[in-house]
Amino acid sequence: MLDVNVQGKTFGKQQILGPCQLTLQAGQRVCLLGPSGIGKSTLLRIIAGLDKSYDGQVNRPDTIAFMFQGPNLLEWRNCYQNLMIFHPKSTQADAHNALELVGLGDKGQHFPRQLSLGQQRRLALARTFLSHADLVLLDEPFTSLDPALKADMLELTRNLLDQSGATLVHVTHDETEAEILNAEAIRMHGKPATLQSP
Numbered sequence: 001m002l003d004v005n006v007q008g009k010t011f012g013k014q015q016i017l018g019p020c021q022l023t024l025q026a027g028q029r030v031c032l033l034g035p036s037g038i039g040k041s042t043l044l045r046i047i048a049g050l051d052k053s054y055d056g057q058v059n060r061p062d063t064i065a066f067m068f069q070g071p072n073l074l075e076w077r078n079c080y081q082n083l084m085i086f087h088p089k090s091t092q093a094d095a096h097n098a099l100e101l102v103g104l105g106d107k108g109q110h111f112p113r114q115l116s117l118g119q120q121r122r123l124a125l126a127r128t129f130l131s132h133a134d135l136v137l138l139d140e141p142f143t144s145l146d147p148a149l150k151a152d153m154l155e156l157t158r159n160l161l162d163q164s165g166a167t168l169v170h171v172t173h174d175e176t177e178a179e180i181l182n183a184e185a186i187r188m189h190g191k192p193a194t195l196q197s198p
């Protein structure tokens with residue numbers, strides 16, 4: 001279960017977040033929407049535990065996977081190594097299975113520069129799901145992709161979520177992504193921004 005109770009968050013003298021409440025049961029999925037600059041990524045970083053300087057409290061599952069906007073791959077490591085370096089307990093067989101799930105089963109020895117943009121995104125997605133995390137946090141990872149590739153990635157993400165049963169918080173500007181991911185759309189409002197749990 002994820003229980004977010006943020007009372008406030010400031011950067012310097014600027015208050016970005018006001019009261020933000022979000023309670024999700026295991027396996028529940030939400031898409032976090034709101035205008036640019038309202039504080040979606042800030043709240044997501046707080047949920048992840050990456051930002052600890054806020055008023056309030058977050059109770060989160062033990063295992064969390066976070067996917068950033070860019071694929072953030074290590075160019076000098078092959079696909080297996082790109083997965084295993086972030087999951088030291090995983091074996092090459094685990095990494096191979098994760099690659100199979102995203103359609104990169106034959107690319108384990110390839111380096112990121114030998115992959116297409118879409119394949120690089122698939123590798124980043126495999127890394128996100130390899131940890132079998134209870135909570136998956138996605139910070140607009142598909143925003144800059146062309147429509148066909150974005151549709152592929154969303155479908156793949158939904159399948160991986162269906163298999164893993166993970167709870168999801170997905171930051172996006174595009175409400176249609178919620179439908180594809182079988183997630184509930186929730187909106188941040190106001191200045192400072194507030195959020196009410198679905």
Ligand SMILES: Nc1ncnc2c1ncn2[C@@H]1O[C@H](COP(=O)(O)OP(=O)(O)OP(=O)(O)O)[C@@H](O)[C@H]1O
Nearest residue numbers: 011012016034035036037038039040041042043173
């Ligand atoms: N490290 C930081 N230091 C100072 N201000 C910051 C910092 N990070 C974010 N901000 C400010 O906080 C506000 C919210 O930013 P945030 O990135 O959370 O918004 P967002 O809703 O995710 O925007 P977008 O949809 O454009 O990605 C913005 O005004 C931003 O400039």
